Amino acid sequence: MRVTLSVIKADVGGWVGHSHSHPEILELARKALEDAKDKKKILDYYVTACGDDLELIMTHKKGDANKEIHGIAWDIFLEGTARAKQLKLYGAGQDILKTAFSGNLKGMGPGVAEMTFEERLSEPVIIFMADKTEPGAWSIPLYKMFADPFSNPGLVIDPDMHQGFKFTVHDIVEKKEVIFSCPEEMYDMLALIGTVGRYEIKEVRRKVGNDIAAVTSTDRLNLIAGRYVGKDDPVMIVRAQKGLPDVGEVLEPFATPYFVAGWNRGSHNGPFMPVSEKDAHMSRFDGPPRVMAMGFQLAEGMLGLPADMFDDPGFDKARMECNQMADFIRRNGPFQPHRLEPSEMEYTTLSEILKKLKTRFKKA
Numbered sequence: 001m002r003v004t005l006s007v008i009k010a011d012v013g014g015w016v017g018h019s020h021s022h023p024e025i026l027e028l029a030r031k032a033l034e035d036a037k038d039k040k041k042i043l044d045y046y047v048t049a050c051g052d053d054l055e056l057i058m059t060h061k062k063g064d065a066n067k068e069i070h071g072i073a074w075d076i077f078l079e080g081t082a083r084a085k086q087l088k089l090y091g092a093g094q095d096i097l098k099t100a101f102s103g104n105l106k107g108m109g110p111g112v113a114e115m116t117f118e119e120r121l122s123e124p125v126i127i128f129m130a131d132k133t134e135p136g137a138w139s140i141p142l143y144k145m146f147a148d149p150f151s152n153p154g155l156v157i158d159p160d161m162h163q164g165f166k167f168t169v170h171d172i173v174e175k176k177e178v179i180f181s182c183p184e185e186m187y188d189m190l191a192l193i194g195t196v197g198r199y200e201i202k203e204v205r206r207k208v209g210n211d212i213a214a215v216t217s218t219d220r221l222n223l224i225a226g227r228y229v230g231k232d233d234p235v236m237i238v239r240a241q242k243g244l245p246d247v248g249e250v251l252e253p254f255a256t257p258y259f260v261a262g263w264n265r266g267s268h269n270g271p272f273m274p275v276s277e278k279d280a281h282m283s284r285f286d287g288p289p290r291v292m293a294m295g296f297q298l299a300e301g302m303l304g305l306p307a308d309m310f311d312d313p314g315f316d317k318a319r320m321e322c323n324q325m326a327d328f329i330r331r332n333g334p335f336q337p338h339r340l341e342p343s344e345m346e347y348t349t350l351s352e353i354l355k356k357l358k359t360r361f362k363k364a
C-alpha cells in the first residue's frame with residue numbers, strides 16, 4: 001500500500017525557558033491525534049518532544065503537503081499555544097509565525113518532513129528530531145549514510161546500493177534546488193553543502209526507481225519572519241534496509257560527533273549529542289544541541305511501537321565525547337569559532353555598537 005509519513009513540529013512554548021516541553025501540551029496533542037485517528041483522518045500517530053519542540057508523527061494515505069493533515073497539525077499548534085499562554089510557558093507560540101492557515105504549513109513557522117512511498121514487505125524507518133540547531137545539521141550524517149563508504153560499507157558491498165544515490169540540495173537563501181548524482185558528483189556536492197547555513201540536503205533518492213530514501217525539514221524561520229524567532233530545530237526521516245543503508249549504517253554517523261550551529265541564543269557552534277527520548281531536553285548552556293532517533297516498523301501504515309534508537313550504551317562514548325567537545329569549545333567564550341559568524345548569529349548587538357562608535361573610528 002502507498003502510505004505517507006508526516007513529521008510536523010513546532011515550538012509552541014518551552015517549559016522552563018527553552019529547555020523542555022510541558023507534558024500537558026504533549027497530552028493535548030495526543031488527544032487531538034487520537035480523535036483524528038478515530039475519525040479515520042489519519043492511520044496512526046506518535047507524539048513526542050525534543051527539547052522545547054512538539055513533534056507530531058503521523059501516517060495517512062493523503063500524500064505530501066495535504067491540506068487536511070497540515071490543518072490537523074496547525075490546529076494542535078494553535079490549541080497548544082493557547083494552553084502554553086495560560087501556563088505562561090516560555091516563548092508561547094514561538095514558531096507560529098502566521099495567524100491564518102492557507103492550506104499548507106510551508107512558510108508558516110512549523111517544520112515539516114514528509115515522504116510518500118509504497119510500503120515494502122517490511123518497512124523500517126527512523127525519525128530523527130533535533131533541538132538547538134538547524135537543518136544543516138543533517139548534511140554530515142546524510143552524506144555519511146548515502147555517500148561515504150568508510151561509514152556505510154554497504155555502498156561498496158551491497159549490489160543494491162552500489163550504484164549510489166541522488167541528493168537534492170536546497171539553496172535556502174535563493175530558494176533554488178539542484179540534484180547531485182553520487183558518487184560521481186560527490187566533490188561538487190561537498191563544495192556546496194560544506195556551507196551548512198545555506199545549502200541543505202532536502203532529500204535522498206535511490207537511482208533505480210527514484211524511490212525516496214530520506215527527507216529533511218529545511219525551513220528557515222528567520223528568513224520567513226524577517227527577524228529572530230529561534231532556530232529551525234530540524235527533523236529528518238530515513239528509510240532503512242534492503243537496498244538502503246541498514247539501521248546500523250543509518251545510526252553510525254552519530255557515533256562520531258561533530259559540531260553544529262545553534263546552541264545558546266542560536267549563535268554558537270556546539271557538539272551534536274545523540275540522546276534517548278528521555279534525555280532529549282536542554283540544560284547546559286541551553287544545550288548542547290541534541291538529536292533523538294525513534295525507529296518504527298510500519299505495518300499497513302500503522303506505526304506500532306517506537307524503538308528508542310540512541311537509548312544504547314553503544315552511544316555512551318559519543319555522548320562523553322560531546323561533553324568534552326563542549327568543554328573545549330566553551331573555552332572560546334564570545335570568540336569564534338564558538339560564536340558564529342555575524343551573518344549566522346540569531347542575536348547581535350553589533351550594528352548598534354558600530355553605530356555608537358561611528359564618530360570615534362579614525363583612519364588607521
Ligand code: F6R
Pocket residue numbers: 017018091132230231262263264265266286
Ligand atoms: C536557542 C534558544 C535559547 C534562547 C536563549 C535566550 O535556540 O532557544 O538558547 O535563545 O535562552 O532566550 P530569550 O531571548 O528568549 O531570553
Ligand code: MG
Pocket residue numbers: 011013014017018052090091094230
Ligand atoms: Mg523555544
Ligand code: MG
Pocket residue numbers: 011051052053131132233
Ligand atoms: Mg527548540
